[in-house]
Amino acid sequence: MKLFHSATSPFVRQCVVCAHELGLLGHLELVAAAPHPVTRDLALAASNPLGKVPTLIADDGLVLYDSRVICEYLNLRGGGRLLPMQGPIRWRVLVDQALADGLLDAAVLVRYENTVRPENLRWSDWTDGQLAKVAAALDELERLAAGFTERVDLGTIAVGCALGYLDFRYAPLGWRERRPRLARWFAAFGARPSMAASAPA
Ligand SMILES: N[C@@H](CCC(=O)N[C@@H](CS)C(=O)NCC(=O)O)C(=O)O
Incomplete structure (x- = not known):
């Protein structure tokens, strides 16, 4: 492939x-x-x-x-263990994935706005609107983090990659402040070999 x-x-x-x-x-x-x-x-x-x-x-x-x-x-x-086929956990995994992807969509768009778009055409309200989505998604992830525990699935992988991206491109946002459960979960999840080996340099 x-x-x-x-x-x-x-x-x-x-x-x-x-x-x-x-x-x-x-x-x-x-x-x-x-x-x-x-x-x-x-x-x-x-x-x-x-x-x-x-x-x-x-x-x-x-x-x-x-x-x-x-x-x-x-x-x-690969055998299907990253997405349960049925039950409420399937929908939990898919919504967690959608939430993390939505956070990423907003964060990537802000980056394009502020690196690709010519400076005289940038619109700070638009950036603020996208960053508000990032903040709200993080607050929801903090609420959900207690349920992440040992889960390794399409949802938690998406969440881990979203948080890794914020560390890489948006460190000054300080997403860990006010989100201690999510920070603790990511400290463990981010150390998995699959995450450590793929971290952006
Ligand atoms: N919804 C897409 C988003 C992919 C995406 O935005 N990729 C970015 C790189 S991080 C890209 O290819 N950008 C080029 C573009 O916007 O044309 C997915 O989940 O794969």
């Missing part, structure tokens, strides 16, 4: 962590990509019209995106 990859993308990281947890890392060939909201990476766009990473090309040529689809695909290939 070929994975269009960017080492700093938290969405790619979710796929790599899933592969690691499922013992599939050796089956994944990482292909360097240069995703950008304005300047298209033509090799990447030839497989994914959205020009985004992660994009996976499976061994049979099937092209998969986005990160949620790829994580589900890897999970099924």
Whole structure:
């Protein structure tokens, strides 16, 4: 399987962590990509019209995106233990994943706004609105953290990658302040070999 990859993308990281947890890392060939909201990476766009990473090309040529689809695909290939098939826990896992992905969408958009958009076109209200979503998502994750305990699934992997991204790009936000349960959980989860090996440099 070929994975269009960017080492700093938290969405790619979710796929790599899933592969690691499922013992599939050796089956994944990482292909360097240069995703950008304005300047298209033509090799990447030839497989994914959205020009985004992660994009996976499976061994049979099937092209998969986005990160949620790829994580589900890897999970099924690797035995399925990262997403319970039924019961309330399935929906808990999927909502946790959606919450973490939503936090990441907002954080990545703020980064584009403040690094890609020309300075005279930036709109601080828009940045503030997105950062309010990040803060609200973190507050919800703090409420949920007591239930994360020993869980290793598509939800907690997404949450771990979202928090890792905030440490990488938004350290001054100080997300751990006022969120002690989440911070304690991440200290343990972030030390898993799959997380440690994929941390952005
Ligand atoms: N919903 C997508 C989001 C992926 C995404 O935003 N990837 C970023 C890199 S972190 C990207 O490729 N950006 C290029 C662009 O916005 O065109 C997913 O879960 O895979």
